[in-house]
Amino acid sequence: QVQLVESGGGSVQAGGSLRLSCAASGYTYSSYCMGWFRQAPGKEREGVAGIDSDGSTSYADSGKGRFTISRDNAKNTLYLQMNSLKPEDTAMYYCVADPKGTYCSGGYCSSFCYWGQGTQVTVSS
Numbered sequence: 001q002v003q004l005v006e007s008g009g010g011s012v013q014a015g016g017s018l019r020l021s022c023a024a025s026g027y028t029y030s031s032y033c034m035g036w037f038r039q040a041p042g043k044e045r046e047g048v049a050g051i052d053s054d055g056s057t058s059y060a061d062s063g064k065g066r067f068t069i070s071r072d073n074a075k076n077t078l079y080l081q082m083n084s085l086k087p088e089d090t091a092m093y094y095c096v097a098d099p100k101g102t103y104c105s106g107g108y109c110s111s112f113c114y115w116g117q118g119t120q121v122t123v124s125s
Contacts, residue, residue, distance in 0.1 A: 002026040002114040004095045009119030016085050016123070022078040022095030022116055029097075030073040033104035036080045038091035038121075048093070049080060052104040062089075085123045092118040 008020040020036065035050035049069035050058045057069050068081040078095055095116040096109055103109045 002097060004097055004114060004116035006093065006095050006116045006119040009093060009121045011122040011124065012085055014086055014123055014125050017081070017083045018085065018121060020080040020082070020093055020095075020119060020121075024076045024078065024095075024097060027097070027099070029076040031099075033098040033101040034069075034071055034078045035096045035098065035103050035109075036069060036078075037094045037096055037109075038089075039094070039118075040088075040091040043091075045094070047103065047107060047109075050098075050104045050107075051078070052101065056104070058104065058107070082121070085121075087123045087125045090121060090123050092120050094118045 003025045005023045031053050033052050036048040037045050038048050039045040048060055048063050049067055051069045051071050066084045070079045097114040098109055100110055100112045
């Protein structure tokens with residue numbers, strides 16, 4: 001059974017940094033495309049960043065130059081380093097595991113994606 005547990009969220013002031021983690025279990029972690037999504041109140045869930053099994057990465061324009069996604073296959077853990085945070089980054093952040101790879105290749109998650117419960121990030125001005 002796939003389990004994804006996010007941590008590292010919190011409240012910071014604009015310009016600050018946070019590092020999100022996602023501990024994965026129940027599947028062959030290293031073979032999956034992994035990613036981060038976020039959802040702000042009243043808005044649709046949107047992709048933030050993805051990292052494929054070969055380590056290739058992709059970012060939404062909103063996080064380019066500020067966010068860095070990485071993975072540690074030995075620890076079955078996904079990370080999102082977020083720097084220069086802005087109030088508009090305030091959202092619930094979700095970890096996703098994509099066995100089909102559609103998020104990493106096409107920017108969308110199919111019904112095969114697995115989701116974590118989310119971790120809240122709040123950035124104050």
